[in-house]
Amino acid sequence: xxxxxxxxxxxxxxxxxxxxxxxxxxxxxxxxxxxxxxxxxxxxxxxxxxxxxxxxxxxxxxxxxxxxxxxxxxxxxxxxxxxx
Amino acid sequence: xxxxxxxxxxxxxxxxxxxxxxxxxxxxxxxxxxxxxxxxxxxxxxxxxxxxxxxxxxxxxxxxxxxxxxxxxxxxxxxxxxxxxxxxxxxxxxxxxxxxxxxxxxxxxxxxxxxxxxxxxxxxxxxxxxxxxxxxxxxxxxxxxxxxxxxxxxxxxxxxxxxxxxxxxxxxxxxxxxxxxxxxxxxxxxxxxxxxxxxxxxxxxxxxxxxxxxxxxxxxxxxxxxxxxxxxxxxxxxxxxxxxxxxxxxxxxxx
Numbered sequence: 001x002x003x004x005x006x007x008x009x010x011x012x013x014x015x016x017x018x019x020x021x022x023x024x025x026x027x028x029x030x031x032x033x034x035x036x037x038x039x040x041x042x043x044x045x046x047x048x049x050x051x052x053x054x055x056x057x058x059x060x061x062x063x064x065x066x067x068x069x070x071x072x073x074x075x076x077x078x079x080x081x082x083x084x
Numbered sequence: 085x086x087x088x089x090x091x092x093x094x095x096x097x098x099x100x101x102x103x104x105x106x107x108x109x110x111x112x113x114x115x116x117x118x119x120x121x122x123x124x125x126x127x128x129x130x131x132x133x134x135x136x137x138x139x140x141x142x143x144x145x146x147x148x149x150x151x152x153x154x155x156x157x158x159x160x161x162x163x164x165x166x167x168x169x170x171x172x173x174x175x176x177x178x179x180x181x182x183x184x185x186x187x188x189x190x191x192x193x194x195x196x197x198x199x200x201x202x203x204x205x206x207x208x209x210x211x212x213x214x215x216x217x218x219x220x221x222x223x224x225x226x227x228x229x230x231x232x233x234x235x236x237x238x239x240x241x242x243x244x245x246x247x248x249x250x251x252x253x254x255x256x257x258x259x260x261x262x263x264x265x266x267x268x269x270x271x272x273x274x275x276x277x278x279x280x281x282x283x284x285x286x287x288x289x290x291x292x293x294x295x296x297x298x299x300x301x302x303x304x305x306x307x308x309x310x311x312x313x314x315x316x317x318x319x320x321x322x323x324x325x326x327x328x329x330x331x332x333x334x335x336x337x338x339x
Binding site: 003004005006007008009010012013014015016017018019020021022023026027028029030031033034035038039040041042043044045046047048049050054057058060061064065067068069070071072073074075076 | 085086087088089090091092093094095096097099100103104106107108109133134135145154156157173176200202204205206207208210212213214215216217220221224227233236237239240241242243244245246249251252254256257260274275276277278279280291292293294295296306309310325329330331
């Protein structure tokens with residue numbers, strides 16, 4: 001049975017179709033976004049502690065960082081033994 | 085349960101879907117309900133390195149219908165009495181609690197998940213930029229007080245990082261704003277393209293500055309797209325960049 005390769009083990013090459021340039025007048029490299037924008041377009045790689053639910057943790061980050069909305073990538077259930 | 089939980093702020097919430105679909109890696113402690121030899125446990129874990137069938141557990145956030153999930157690898161790490169430690173790389177949406185239960189069934193003695201730590205969610209891993217809740221609060225205060233933006237970069241990463249594993253198509257500046265308005269990507273806008281794209285696969289459309297413009301569904305393979313002179317290359321599914329970031333370069337009637 002052929003095993004599937006994990007997506008993080010796939011190597012990709014970049015092939016050029018046409019040469020092009022980008023105008024520095026517009027947009028901005030992601031790492032150089034001004035602070036407000038940087039936060040707005042940001043992701044936090046958070047170490048979820050045991051206890052609260054993913055949702056509760058997300059709500060906590062929302063309050064601390066003072067943003068209007070947050071989401072999270074993939075629920076990690078709360079510490080199960082506490083909730084039966 | 086602990087570990088890697090990417091939190092998307094405001095605009096970056098638009099990439100959550102890509103993260104949910106992306107692969108995960110966990111380190112898990114499984115508790116056996118009876119005795120089993122290490123060799124037997126190793127052999128049974130290996131059997132699960134495959135496409136498996138799973139019905140989501142009772143307490144689940146999705147519809148409980150049988151579905152398939154890919155297990156990329158299971159690495160047996162350690163065994164102490166009835167506690168088995170292993171690492172598993174799997175497709176998004178795999179229930180490890182269920183996996184432990186099923187491994188227990190095949191072993192015959194039964195088993196349950198004792199502890200779980202996620203070590204990867206898509207491109208986000210433990211060893212790279214993982215921050216605790218305390219660190220978030222601390223760095224945020226430090227940034228507020230000092231105004232030093234370098235501090236922000238200690239605990240927040242650009243949303244583009246979340247798309248690191250999604251194959252990319254880089255486009256011309258002149259094609260960007262049309263896509264921000266919902267147009268599909270056509271061949272003349274394409275500058276470069278990553279290998280491994282097939283028709284129907286999810287791609288990320290990027291600018292040459294490395295900014296994410298949109299998530300899209302490829303309409304052809306990498307090789308085909310390289311040879312295309314006109315026609316739709318990718319259908320836009322989710323626009324990520326605000327309109328007007330790049331100048332509008334299309335004429336009325338063309339859209």
